[in-house]
Amino acid sequence: MTALGVAAxxxxxxxxxxxxxxxxLDRISAGDGEIGAFNLxxxxxxxxDADRVDxxxxxxxxxxxxxxxxxxxxxxxxxxxxxxxxxxxxxEGWRPPYSAxxxxxxxxxxxxxxxxxxxxxxxxxxxxxNSAFGPTRNPHDTSRxxxxxxxxxAAxxxxxxxxxxxxxxxxxxxxxxxxxxxxVGMKPTYGRVSRYGLIAFASSLDHIGPFGATVAxxxxxxxxxxxxxxxxxxxxxxPLEPIDGALADGVEGLRVGVVAELCGGRLQAAHLVGxxxxxxxxxEGVADDxxxxxxxxxxxxxQAGAEVRTVSVPSAVLGLSAYYLITSAEAxxxxxxxxxxxxxxxxxxxxxxxxxxxTRTAGFGTEAKRRIILGTYALSAGYYDAFYGKALRVRTxxxxxxxAVYEDVDxxxxxxxxxxxxxxxxxxxxxxxxxxxDVCTIPSDLxxxxxxxxxxxxxxxxxxxxxxxxxxxxxxxxIFRVAAALERAAPGNGSAP
Amino acid sequence: MSGRITRDEAAHVARLARLRFSDEExxxxxxxxxxxxxxxxxxxxxxxxxIAPTSHPHPLVNVTRADEVRPSxxxxxVLAQAxxxxxxxxxxxxILGEAP
Numbered sequence: 001m002t003a004l005g006v007a008a009x010x011x012x013x014x015x016x017x018x019x020x021x022x023x024x025l026d027r028i029s030a031g032d033g034e035i036g037a038f039n040l041x042x043x044x045x046x047x048x049d050a051d052r053v054d055x056x057x058x059x060x061x062x063x064x065x066x067x068x069x070x071x072x073x074x075x076x077x078x079x080x081x082x083x084x085x086x087x088x089x090x091x092e093g094w095r096p097p098y099s100a101x102x103x104x105x106x107x108x109x110x111x112x113x114x115x116x117x118x119x120x121x122x123x124x125x126x127x128x129x130n131s132a133f134g135p136t137r138n139p140h141d142t143s144r145x146x147x148x149x150x151x152x153x154a155a156x157x158x159x160x161x162x163x164x165x166x167x168x169x170x171x172x173x174x175x176x177x178x179x180x181x182x183x184v185g186m187k188p189t190y191g192r193v194s195r196y197g198l199i200a201f202a203s204s205l206d207h208i209g210p211f212g213a214t215v216a217x218x219x220x221x222x223x224x225x226x227x228x229x230x231x232x233x234x235x236x237x238x239p240l241e242p243i244d245g246a247l248a249d250g251v252e253g254l255r256v257g258v259v260a261e262l263c264g265g266r267l268q269a270a271h272l273v274g275x276x277x278x279x280x281x282x283x284e285g286v287a288d289d290x291x292x293x294x295x296x297x298x299x300x301x302x303q304a305g306a307e308v309r310t311v312s313v314p315s316a317v318l319g320l321s322a323y324y325l326i327t328s329a330e331a332x333x334x335x336x337x338x339x340x341x342x343x344x345x346x347x348x349x350x351x352x353x354x355x356x357x358x359t360r361t362a363g364f365g366t367e368a369k370r371r372i373i374l375g376t377y378a379l380s381a382g383y384y385d386a387f388y389g390k391a392l393r394v395r396t397x398x399x400x401x402x403x404a405v406y407e408d409v410d411x412x413x414x415x416x417x418x419x420x421x422x423x424x425x426x427x428x429x430x431x432x433x434x435x436x437x438d439v440c441t442i443p444s445d446l447x448x449x450x451x452x453x454x455x456x457x458x459x460x461x462x463x464x465x466x467x468x469x470x471x472x473x474x475x476x477x478x479i480f481r482v483a484a485a486l487e488r489a490a491p492g493n494g495s496a497p
Numbered sequence: 498m499s500g501r502i503t504r505d506e507a508a509h510v511a512r513l514a515r516l517r518f519s520d521e522e523x524x525x526x527x528x529x530x531x532x533x534x535x536x537x538x539x540x541x542x543x544x545x546x547x548i549a550p551t552s553h554p555h556p557l558v559n560v561t562r563a564d565e566v567r568p569s570x571x572x573x574x575v576l577a578q579a580x581x582x583x584x585x586x587x588x589x590x591x592i593l594g595e596a597p
Contacts, residue, residue, distance in 0.1 A: 097574040190554040204553050233560040234553075321537040332514060339515075341587050346580035352592040353515075361517040369516055373507065374530055376514045390540050392550030399551060432532050448554025473555065 003069045003163035003217040007110070010053065010068030017050035017057075017068030021112050024070040028114065028161045036136045037146075037156040039075045039085055041115040046070065049112040066224055067110030072162035074153050075116035076123055077208070078197040079103055086199050087131035088121045090363030091344045100197025101232065102166060102208050102225040109224040114162050117152030121365045122335065123168055123201045125149050126176060126437035129428050130367040137424070138181060140463055144421035147177030147437070150211070154181040157211045164221045165211040170202050171323050172417075172441025174209045175453035179416035179466025182455045184218040184483065185211050189473050190448030191236035193222075194229030200334040202327035203234075205445045215454060215484045219243040222476065241477045247484040252305035254482065257409035258298050259470075261316040262440045263291055264418075283317055283439035285418040289459040294415050297456045297467040300489035301413070301482070311405050311412070315398045319442040322398075324435060325378050325391035326446075331368075332375030338363060370431060395446050402447055406472045411482050415440045416466035420459035440468060450476050454483045457491045501531040 001009070009015040025043050032038055053068050073079065076086045078096035085091045106113065120130035128136040128151025136151045138144040139159040146155040150167025154177035157165050167174040169187040178185025187209045198208055210221035223244075228237040265282025302308045340346035340359030347358035364372070378387040405412070417437055427434040444451040450473070453466040467486065471479040504520065507527040511518055518526060534541075572585065581588040 094578055097570045097578065230562065234557065236555070318539055318543070321540040324533060325537055325540065340580060341589055342575075343578040344580075349590060352589045355590050356515045357517050360515050364516070369518075370526065370529060372514050372516065373510050373526060374533060377502070377506075377510045377530065380510065380513070386541050387534075387537060389550060390543060390545055391537075392552055393545035393548045394540055394543065395551040395554075396548045397545060399554075400548075431529050432536060435533075435536075446554070 001163070002214050003066065003212055004220055006069050006163055007065060007067050010057070011063060013057065015068070017053035017112060018047060020068050021046045021050040021070060021114070024114055024161060024163070027159070031159055032161060034137065034142055035139055035155050035159055036134055037117055037152045037159060037161055038072070038115040039087060039118050039133055039152070040083055042082065042113055045082070046112050046114045049107070053110050053112065064108060064110035064224070065220060066106065066164070069111050069164060070114045070162045071106055071111040072115055072117045072153055072156040072165040073103065073113060074119055074150050074165070074167045076119060076168060076199040077103060077166060078199065079113070079116065082116070084116065084199070085133070086122045087119045087133055088363065088365065088368070089132045089345060090338050092132070094344050096197070098197060101194040101229045103197065105225050111164070111224070117150070117156055117165060119152055120149035121368050122199070122331070123149040123170060123173055124331070124367045124371055126172070126434055127427065128152060128177070129424060130365055132365055135424055138421045140182060141421065143423055144463065145180065145424055147180035147417065147421065149173040151177045153211050154178050154183055154185065157181070157183045157213055163213070164217060166208060166221070166225070167211055168198055168201070169207045169209055169445065170205045170327060171445050172438040174211065175441045175451060175466070175468060176417045176437055178211055178453045179455070179464065180421040182464030183211055183213055184215050184452065184454055185209065186218050186222060186452040186480070187444065187450060188222060188226060188476055189236070189450045191234050192450070192474070192476065193226050194232040194235050196229055196231035202330035203334065204330060205327060207445070215480060215487045216247055218452070219247065219480045238474070243477050243480050246477045246481040249481050250304055251301055251482055251485045254306045254411065255409040256298070256301050256306045256308045256482070257311035257405060257412045258294065258308065259316060259412050259414045260310050260312050261314065262414035262443070263294060266291065281317055283320070283418070285436045285439065286415055287419045287459070290415045290417070290419060290465050293457045293459070293465040294413065294467050296491070297486055298413055300486065304485050304489065309409070311409060313398070313401045313405055313443070315394060315401050316443050318394045319398065319446055320435060320439050322391040322394040323438070323442045323446060324374065325387045326395070328371045328375030329379045329388050330375070332372045332379065335364070335368065335372055398443060399447050402443070402449065402472070410471070411475070411479060412470040414468050414470070416453035416468040417441070420461055420463035420465060444470050449473055450479055452479050452483045454486045455490060456486055500527070501534045502527045
């Protein structure tokens with residue numbers, strides 16, 4: 001059942017929120033041993049949340065749009081009094097003294113929080129293998145990764161452990177696992193959803209967004225969490241447009257650009273109307289079967305009445321380098337707060353400085369350390385201008401090029417991830433190979449523009465492929481609408497493994 | 498794989514970041530970071546002198562709030578999460594003495 005189906009059944013009195021919660025908790029206890037989506041299952045809390053929804057309904061009080069809907073939270077979202085680990089030894093056992101704004105908003109909408117999901121430590125990774133508590137497995141094939149860093153949230157929705165989930169996206173950490181797990185994942189415009197209570201990785205690129213089995217579910221979740229929050233100084237104070245009414249509107253007359261560089265520069269779009277010359281260069285590693293699904297999606301939009309053409313964003317190929325320089329720099333600063341003093345792990349020593357070193361050396365995993373070192377290096381004297389300073393200028397270049405492209409088209413289309421889900425262990429020893437998973441998702445994190453991944457067919461290995469729709473700032477309504485059209489046209493239209 | 502970062506440089510940066518590594522780990526780290534920086538040569542080689550840096554995706558001005566007293570986090574709840582507390586304050590080992 002979809003999240004909206006659950007909410008409708010609960011609101012109509014056809015199901016109690018408790019019976020829904022029990023069903024999902026049963027599925028988690030039966031199946032999560034194999035998948036490992038959760039760091040923590042909140043069975044008692046979920047049943048108590050559900051009982052509150054049922055009691056409110058019993059008293060005839062209004063319940064929210066997500067009444068009784070089981071939701072999973074990525075374990076880098078603070079939940080007051082409930083352990084929040086970031087899948088790191090550094091925060092094992094820590095109980096935040098406040099909840100994230102998105103958590104409060106979900107509860108206000110009537111959602112039932114079933115647990116905290118696994119991630120790459122501090123959201124750094126693309127496979128959920130960098131977790132201190134062990135990897136999450138892909139429900140479609142448990143020898144494969146679910147993607148990352150929000151792999152636990154994506155897997156939880158794909159496996160039916162939760163009807164919705166929240167993730168965070170700094171370089172693709174919602175959209176890439178959504179693609180690999182065959183679910184919908186969306187990253188809003190930077191500032192649209194409050195990050196208050198999201199544990200920081202790279203503050204100028206961190207976003208929170210929803211996972212759902214359907215576009216309508218993801219849209220409902222987005223609407224529940226979006227909007228201005230005075231507790232986040234980067235929050236946008238502009239009214240929200242309702243999404244729901246737009247989903248059935250179709251794409252007649254919309255102008256869609258297929259980004260040649262994000263298709264590896266190889267897209268042969270000669271059959272598409274208004275085709276420009278394909279770009280000579282593109283990002284590395286986009287597989288042929290993924291590219292074929294993007295072509296299929298482009299054709300489906302064309303058949304639905306959109307005007308499709310290829311477009312060029314040359315700086316997109318620079319995104320990966322710019323991203324790793326900027327995020328590592330910001331991470332090295334953000335992670336300086338883990339010093340063994342105020343919260344989390346402390347490994348004692350005779351003096352404070354030695355205690356800091358002992359604590360950080362024991363508390364951080366390999367990837368977090370790698371990024372701290374890269375970031376510290378990139379910010380250090382003599383290298384700042386060559387790397388970090390230039391990366392910030394690439395970001396401007398990219399914003400300029402996307403702005404120019406959005407004068408000619410309404411939305412952009414490209415792969416979400418370059419390949420389908422890969423085997424556990426396949427890329428973990430080679431950081432650069434792992435980083436390439438994010439080549440197609442990184443640009444919209446650098447620009448802060450909204451983007452969504454929708455399942456669209458399967459790869460040659462039978463695993464899900466996601467296609468990505470990107471739009472200009474504040475175009476959430478539009479990208480959900482295009483995503484809904486793609487969902488209607490998707491082959492098989494199945495997300496259940 | 499180029500040697501853009503040497504073991505000594507990696508060790509220096511590790512000291513700045515308050516992390517400790519074995520020599521073996523430092524060699525591996527230096528090699529991996531060199532590979533990342535090799536990839537970043539595309540950015541390094543770019544002439545972008547005429548382009549202003551963007552530190553943030555949207556132009557923002559300072560956001561302030563009214564200077565009013567409001568409830569803050571509960572002190573006991575916050576201190577309950579600290580590794581060591583003394584008399585309502587965070588307790589740390591001596592800060593003077595041998596640096597690492």
